[in-house]
Amino acid sequence: MQQDEKNITLITPDAQMHAATHGGRAKCLQRLVRLDLPVPRTIALSFDAVHSIAAGDMPDMKALLAPFGDAPLLCVRPSSEDPDWGGPGAILNIGINDATYVDLSDKLGEVAAAEIYLRFVQSYAIHVARLDPDILDDVSSDPKLGLSQALRAYEAETEEEFPQDPAVQLAEVLRSMARAWEGTTARLLRQAKGAPADAGLGLVVQELALGLGQGECGSGVIQLVNSQTGERKITGRYLSQSQGREALRGGADSLYLERDPRGPSLEELAPEAFEALKSYTAMMREKLREEMQAEFTIENGKVFLLDGLRVARNARAAVGIAVSLAEDGIISREEALMRVEPRALNELLHRQVDPEAPRDVLARGIAASPGAASGRIVFSAAEAQASQARGEACILVRRETSPEDIRGMHAAVAVLTERGGMTSHAAVIGRGIGLPCVVGASDIHFQARRNQLTMPDGRVLKAGDVITIDGTNGLVLAGETPLLEAARDASFQTLMSWADGVRDIAVRANADTPADAEVARNFKARGIGLCRTEHMFFEEDRLTVMREMIFADSSKDRAAVLERLLPMQRADFTDLFRIMQGKPVCIRLFDPPLHEFLPTDRAGHLQLAEALDLPLSDVTRRVEALSEYNPMLGMRGVRLGITVPEIYDMQARAIFEATIEASKEGAPVVPEVMIPLVSARREVELVKTRIDAVAAAVRNETGREFTYRLGVMVETPRAALRAGDIAPLVSFLSFGTNDLTQMTYGLSRDDAGRFMSDYVKQGVYPEDPFHTLDIDGVGELLKIGAERGRAANPDVVLSICGEHGGNPESIAFCRDAGFDYVSCSPFRVPVARLAAAQLTVKDKIG
Numbered sequence: 001m002q003q004d005e006k007n008i009t010l011i012t013p014d015a016q017m018h019a020a021t022h023g024g025r026a027k028c029l030q031r032l033v034r035l036d037l038p039v040p041r042t043i044a045l046s047f048d049a050v051h052s053i054a055a056g057d058m059p060d061m062k063a064l065l066a067p068f069g070d071a072p073l074l075c076v077r078p079s080s081e082d083p084d085w086g087g088p089g090a091i092l093n094i095g096i097n098d099a100t101y102v103d104l105s106d107k108l109g110e111v112a113a114a115e116i117y118l119r120f121v122q123s124y125a126i127h128v129a130r131l132d133p134d135i136l137d138d139v140s141s142d143p144k145l146g147l148s149q150a151l152r153a154y155e156a157e158t159e160e161e162f163p164q165d166p167a168v169q170l171a172e173v174l175r176s177m178a179r180a181w182e183g184t185t186a187r188l189l190r191q192a193k194g195a196p197a198d199a200g201l202g203l204v205v206q207e208l209a210l211g212l213g214q215g216e217c218g219s220g221v222i223q224l225v226n227s228q229t230g231e232r233k234i235t236g237r238y239l240s241q242s243q244g245r246e247a248l249r250g251g252a253d254s255l256y257l258e259r260d261p262r263g264p265s266l267e268e269l270a271p272e273a274f275e276a277l278k279s280y281t282a283m284m285r286e287k288l289r290e291e292m293q294a295e296f297t298i299e300n301g302k303v304f305l306l307d308g309l310r311v312a313r314n315a316r317a318a319v320g321i322a323v324s325l326a327e328d329g330i331i332s333r334e335e336a337l338m339r340v341e342p343r344a345l346n347e348l349l350h351r352q353v354d355p356e357a358p359r360d361v362l363a364r365g366i367a368a369s370p371g372a373a374s375g376r377i378v379f380s381a382a383e384a385q386a387s388q389a390r391g392e393a394c395i396l397v398r399r400e401t402s403p404e405d406i407r408g409m410h411a412a413v414a415v416l417t418e419r420g421g422m423t424s425h426a427a428v429i430g431r432g433i434g435l436p437c438v439v440g441a442s443d444i445h446f447q448a449r450r451n452q453l454t455m456p457d458g459r460v461l462k463a464g465d466v467i468t469i470d471g472t473n474g475l476v477l478a479g480e481t482p483l484l485e486a487a488r489d490a491s492f493q494t495l496m497s498w499a500d501g502v503r504d505i506a507v508r509a510n511a512d513t514p515a516d517a518e519v520a521r522n523f524k525a526r527g528i529g530l531c532r533t534e535h536m537f538f539e540e541d542r543l544t545v546m547r548e549m550i551f552a553d554s555s556k557d558r559a560a561v562l563e564r565l566l567p568m569q570r571a572d573f574t575d576l577f578r579i580m581q582g583k584p585v586c587i588r589l590f591d592p593p594l595h596e597f598l599p600t601d602r603a604g605h606l607q608l609a610e611a612l613d614l615p616l617s618d619v620t621r622r623v624e625a626l627s628e629y630n631p632m633l634g635m636r637g638v639r640l641g642i643t644v645p646e647i648y649d650m651q652a653r654a655i656f657e658a659t660i661e662a663s664k665e666g667a668p669v670v671p672e673v674m675i676p677l678v679s680a681r682r683e684v685e686l687v688k689t690r691i692d693a694v695a696a697a698v699r700n701e702t703g704r705e706f707t708y709r710l711g712v713m714v715e716t717p718r719a720a721l722r723a724g725d726i727a728p729l730v731s732f733l734s735f736g737t738n739d740l741t742q743m744t745y746g747l748s749r750d751d752a753g754r755f756m757s758d759y760v761k762q763g764v765y766p767e768d769p770f771h772t773l774d775i776d777g778v779g780e781l782l783k784i785g786a787e788r789g790r791a792a793n794p795d796v797v798l799s800i801c802g803e804h805g806g807n808p809e810s811i812a813f814c815r816d817a818g819f820d821y822v823s824c825s826p827f828r829v830p831v832a833r834l835a836a837a838q839l840t841v842k843d844k845i846g
């Protein structure tokens, strides 16, 4: 070729071409050419060439057209580096003019020729000359008549003749596609899909394989798997006398590919072409080492492959495809692991609305986070938390959410917002924590102050009414809808077992209740990394006892009330140990300030006074006495354990008695007892002495032996800095990055929402550090703590149990810092298992 071969390249088996310079489509076409598949002649324009075209610097059109002969008929398609970044739509039939129309009429018949010309005039007018599509509204569906009308309309609008020179047509097409890519809208769209701002566009100019004409002609799309399930099944459609992807929208005339009871198929119509297609696609799968979709044309019985694309897939299919490619020996297991985005697993980890079940759709919105759940409507984060404390499933309904709502979101089973899109706060957080979420339900009239919602059909819902959120399909459904359990099919289990085979950092779950523990076990968590025991006291029957304990005047009275809490706690722990079947369970001793258990309003005080048979003034005084200016930095955690030691004594006894109980039936249990909010070695010494004493007492009383491990939660900066003092006293250090972030920044976890978005918007923080671990600051404390802890006690087990534990980037950090495990909420366990496995594979690949 005459042209600059680096930038304008005829696709041959050994042309110099790369996805990074010519785009993924061009590179894929070259691979098909190398396989000797029937690909029409194609020229690839590099990113640089297209960039120059956008700037007005056109290539030598004559030379560009030379390989296509005297009367070329061409199509142009975009070829971005990653096909998922999109690009302008393909333009077909370039080159047709009055002269070729006559020739084509002789060859294909007049109707087919008119159809081809008409289609080109239409797409040229709208996409290249950018005329108002309305001008073609009245064009007849009869191709011959339609063609002359369309040409007239074009000429009337532009006051120019429709361009006849193929070189002019092609130049204009190239220019318009190159410019479209550089426009702001296209840039924003691709950036939203993860493309860098300066991502390049390549173009491919291909000789047209006509899907119209005599003999069996048509076009279609074929792939060998189902894009929703990953099941191996020939999928696609074919439409006679069609071009491009028309078969996919071709309605009743479109044929199935394989013989199908639902209707006629290509296999019956043109068996040889069908067999050829099947074998081409299978070859693409094997040689391109990927499940591919082929766009094809049949021209008088002969098959041409125009394009190969990675099969579009949801998360479930992605897993199925990766596993089947590895099982067929096409890719390695490691590669299969690398092909599934860990966060995408969220999609198959959740319950879904049963598609067979009847449903009553109240409204629609954006499907922002997959899964489905039913619950009662609440309108604030506080109500959501209260609802959770009562053990009642609730749906948090907000205009939009902000970081202040995070705790409420954790407490809710699903979220619905009026505003927002896929990257709004509710959507991002919902996906992160695996919470079904519908956002942007703007057809619903939100009357937040009146605590009600008016649905598009006029139905009014109030706080407490039950709805179902279908976050997979973006639906709000009335009442409780039957749900299907998550689709953890055989492929998922296989991929996960491969992940566990290579992973070198363990994953545990944060689980407070038997239900959480069941999920954790089902997701094959290596154990429980954090059981927040205080959640057990919020249950109705315990709250009153807890309050009595708080109101007890003397240590003796307090001990008496704790006697009543003891069997409840013992039962809690026995349940957890049984469910976890001998896997480690790390129980954190009581952490929050006591006043969190007291009522906040007068009515609550009155109720409590009645229950405790005390004067109201006593109750009010006591509540006031317990209030603190900074409760999160006040009397909580180990400070409570030292000043009111009976609580930890009771908990330790409950843990040890449950250990003995659960060990009777199954694997011996070795409980882990974790002290929260430590800042000084002496705190650990004091608590350890008492807990050892409780253990000795339980051994004496029962005559049974057991061991336990004591550990410290490192969540104050001082504990991280002084880890060298603390580590020799304990078996493990677990970093609580929620509090550690709060204290490192001096930033209230509960109030940061007020300014966090401003801070992130103005680049003060790159991200919300409560969501993404701050590697520079908090991370440095983690490293210091880990190094000093390990130096002082080489056997100390290191882990992270803050929310960051389930985040793939944080897992990478913890693994590099030599941690033994991460612990995260149960639904994030598979994501963490896969993310951790990918880190090992990446290291291996180098």
Ligand code: PEP
Pocket: 530, 532, 591, 715, 735, 736, 737, 738, 739, 740, 801, 802, 803
């Ligand atoms: C932490 O502080 O990181 C933690 C896990 O504990 P909590 O969130 O209960 O304070």
Ligand code: MG
Pocket: 715, 736, 738, 739
């Ligand atoms: Mg904490």
